[in-house]
Amino acid sequence: MKFGKRLKKQVEESLPEWRDKFLAYKRLKRLVRLVSASGSSPRRHRGSAAEAAFLRLLDAEVDRFNAFFLEREEDFVIRHRARSTFSFCLHSDPPSIRELKEMAKKVAEDALRRRPLSAAETRSVRKEIVDLHGEMVLLLNYSAINYTGLAKILKKYDKRTGRLLRLPFIEKVLGQPFFATELISRLVRECEATMEAVFEASRGHAGASAGTAPVAAVAAADQGIFRNTVAALVTMGELRSGSSTYGHFSLPPMAPPESDLLRCGCVQVAAGPVSI
Amino acid sequence: MERLSTNQLYKSGVPVTIPTSLPSIPASLDESFPRLPDAQSVLIERELRSTPLPPHQTTIAPIRGQFHSNTGSVGPLCSPPSVRFSSHSNPDQYSIHNPYNSQAPSTATSSTLNYGSQYGGFEPSITDFPRDVEPTWCPDPIESILGYSGDVPAGNNVTGTTSIGASDDLTKQTEWWTEFMNEDWKDMVDIPTSTETQQVGQPVQPSISVHQSATQQTVSSQSVEPLAVVAPSPTAGSNTAKARMRWTPELHERFVDAVNQLGGSEKATPKGVLKLMKADNLTIYHVKSHLQKYRTARYRPELSEGSSEKKVASKEDIPSIDLKGSFDLTEALRLQLELQKRLHEQLEIQRSLQLRIEEQGKCLQMMLEQQCIPGTEKVQNAKTTSDSEIPESSTVKDVPENSQNGPTKQTESTDSQ
Numbered sequence: 001m002k003f004g005k006r007l008k009k010q011v012e013e014s015l016p017e018w019r020d021k022f023l024a025y026k027r028l029k030r031l032v033r034l035v036s037a038s039g040s041s042p043r044r045h046r047g048s049a050a051e052a053a054f055l056r057l058l059d060a061e062v063d064r065f066n067a068f069f070l071e072r073e074e075d076f077v078i079r080h081r082a083r084s085t086f087s088f089c090l091h092s093d094p095p096s097i098r099e100l101k102e103m104a105k106k107v108a109e110d111a112l113r114r115r116p117l118s119a120a121e122t123r124s125v126r127k128e129i130v131d132l133h134g135e136m137v138l139l140l141n142y143s144a145i146n147y148t149g150l151a152k153i154l155k156k157y158d159k160r161t162g163r164l165l166r167l168p169f170i171e172k173v174l175g176q177p178f179f180a181t182e183l184i185s186r187l188v189r190e191c192e193a194t195m196e197a198v199f200e201a202s203r204g205h206a207g208a209s210a211g212t213a214p215v216a217a218v219a220a221a222d223q224g225i226f227r228n229t230v231a232a233l234v235t236m237g238e239l240r241s242g243s244s245t246y247g248h249f250s251l252p253p254m255a256p257p258e259s260d261l262l263r264c265g266c267v268q269v270a271a272g273p274v275s276i
Numbered sequence: 277m278e279r280l281s282t283n284q285l286y287k288s289g290v291p292v293t294i295p296t297s298l299p300s301i302p303a304s305l306d307e308s309f310p311r312l313p314d315a316q317s318v319l320i321e322r323e324l325r326s327t328p329l330p331p332h333q334t335t336i337a338p339i340r341g342q343f344h345s346n347t348g349s350v351g352p353l354c355s356p357p358s359v360r361f362s363s364h365s366n367p368d369q370y371s372i373h374n375p376y377n378s379q380a381p382s383t384a385t386s387s388t389l390n391y392g393s394q395y396g397g398f399e400p401s402i403t404d405f406p407r408d409v410e411p412t413w414c415p416d417p418i419e420s421i422l423g424y425s426g427d428v429p430a431g432n433n434v435t436g437t438t439s440i441g442a443s444d445d446l447t448k449q450t451e452w453w454t455e456f457m458n459e460d461w462k463d464m465v466d467i468p469t470s471t472e473t474q475q476v477g478q479p480v481q482p483s484i485s486v487h488q489s490a491t492q493q494t495v496s497s498q499s500v501e502p503l504a505v506v507a508p509s510p511t512a513g514s515n516t517a518k519a520r521m522r523w524t525p526e527l528h529e530r531f532v533d534a535v536n537q538l539g540g541s542e543k544a545t546p547k548g549v550l551k552l553m554k555a556d557n558l559t560i561y562h563v564k565s566h567l568q569k570y571r572t573a574r575y576r577p578e579l580s581e582g583s584s585e586k587k588v589a590s591k592e593d594i595p596s597i598d599l600k601g602s603f604d605l606t607e608a609l610r611l612q613l614e615l616q617k618r619l620h621e622q623l624e625i626q627r628s629l630q631l632r633i634e635e636q637g638k639c640l641q642m643m644l645e646q647q648c649i650p651g652t653e654k655v656q657n658a659k660t661t662s663d664s665e666i667p668e669s670s671t672v673k674d675v676p677e678n679s680q681n682g683p684t685k686q687t688e689s690t691d692s693q
Contacts, residue, residue: 074523078573137620
């Protein structure tokens with residue numbers, strides 16, 4: 001029940017178009033409840049029907065995850081590459097010769113981008129990269145949450161029916177595209193590297209800036225991703241705070257999140273949307 | 277006649293579980309998954325193909341209403357089978373073929389069995405459906421479908437009906453079904469009334485139809501006159517080709533090169549790009565959809581550039597505030613990025629832990645199978661207690677232990693296989 005509620009909360013906080021792409025945990029749970037414990041014959045018909053539906057739904061869900069994941073991944077690949085053409089333009093320092101050459105190569109495809117970016121454009125591009133980073137991480141979170149949900153529901157099923165569905169099914173899931181998140185992870189790290197360089201450079205220039213005081217006005221402008229990230233971290237912390245049915249398949253409790261960072265984030269979210 | 281054989285089947289006391297025998301079954305059970313757009317519509321549609329008969333139009337209609345699908349992605353999921361549980365069909369098709377890149381229908385069918393074969397592990401425990409039953413299914417698939425179409429899972433027939441006529445069976449099944457519906461399933465059924473029928477009529481695609489233990493579907497897919505009511509989809513032929521493509525950055529780079537060679541995203545045509553790319557497993561549909569996405573992605577940044585230019589123009593007179601704004605923005609962005617990085621970190625940790633846990637679970641399982649029971653219980657308890665400590669260090673400790681036993685056991689078991 002706890003997971004179901006947490007999942008629901010996470011879904012609510014997620015980006016709108018993602019909301020119906022998560023695991024149908026509640027439905028699956030209901031089906032498991034309908035499934036007869038092995039050996040009780042009067043309920044056998046319904047039980048077996050529920051079982052069939054359960055197995056079907058499981059597969060359908062996996063397919064759904066794969067479809068959504070691959071589609072998002074494709075989108076990210078496109079956007080990431082498009083953004084990386086700007087990455088050289090983001091540096092405040094003059095780019096090196098090598099960088100210039102690479103920049104010229106990548107920029108050559110579109111005459112429009114040959115001109116240097118204005119301050120506002122730089123801002124918006126930076127924001128886009130951070131947002132792209134955020135979305136990708138949220139996709140990873142999506143994958144993780146669905147995996148967790150599947151594992152849990154399979155455990156329930158095995159418990160109820162005494163069958164051994166969990167292991168082979170989970171193994172299959174491990175091989176699914178939606179769980180093979182290495183590519184997205186790599187893109188995320190590349191984004192991080194890009195932004196690190198930007199922040200390094202800007203730190204030099206900015207000097208004494210506004211400090212780490214919550215700048216609600218600006219950050220809250222993208223409520224969706226930011227909010228979702230905060231929610232994801234909080235949910236993960238809760239989910240991993242120790243389980244009642246601890247077994248050798250359970251995850252250990254998560255290290256407590258840096259409270260100030262998270263608090264900062266929560267303040268931002270609570271501050272409400274303010275336009276730039 | 278078919279019903280007779282199925283009744284015999286039931287009388288023989290074989291527990292009939294839907295998954296193995298009647299994948300086509302509860303198309304109406306599929307009603308309980310109304311909001312799953314892509315995979316489900318393909319699933320349902322395939323179910324529907326096996327339920328072609330007019331008497332069941334009434335039930336088909338609401339199902340049809342569910343086929344509100346995103347046209348683009350129905351096809352790709354064609355390869356994932358509706359029958360996942362057909363371990364009885366061609367167990368030798370244990371291919372590791374990845375269904376998501378397959379193009380040809382033949383590979384689609386084999387990949388479906390890949391799914392089915394995955395369940396080989398638990399199939400026997402779910403049902404001991406004797407294999408010799410299979411031949412009895414083949415002869416009259418249509419009649420069997422009449423018996424099982426749309427409404428009632430096979431379980432219904434376990435009530436031991438002998439040679440009942442079609443109408444009787446039907447009424448019994450509808451009775452059973454209404455009764456069934458009155459249970460908690462009711463709230464799971466929510467049938468949208470959208471009449472998106474485009475994707476439904478994929479009727480005459482014997483190549484698409486999944487080869488299952490009951491070959492009913494292959495045969496039934498030919499008898500689709502009633503389904504013709506559901507507007508035959510123009511994209512019927514494309515379904516086989518729309519397996520999910522995984523766009524890697526390298527592939528995308530080749531795509532971009534090809535597009536640039538052709539003069540830019542506006543000028544490039546899918547056909548041209550496809551030819552230039554010379555990639556296997558890539559169909560024109562993949563390229564088309566990818567090109568569309570590419571164009572949108574390129575268009576948006578240009579839009580934002582345009583609008584931000586205007587912003588700059590308006591802010592030119594207050595440069596100081598603008599500067600401050602960019603500092604603030606940087607800080608905010610940094611904060612956002614930090615948070616996201618942290619989430620990413622945690623996700624990575626969680627993922628590697630999960631993988632490791634599954635690995636150890638597998639080793640454990642294997643050990644359980646090899647050892648006698650008292651010994652295994654001890655092992656299990658040891659594992660649990662060690663996990664309740666600081667997991668990282670203890671798992672590190674355990675891994676060498678397990679790996680000593682594990683691999684040897686593994687090699688033993690593989691040898692014996």
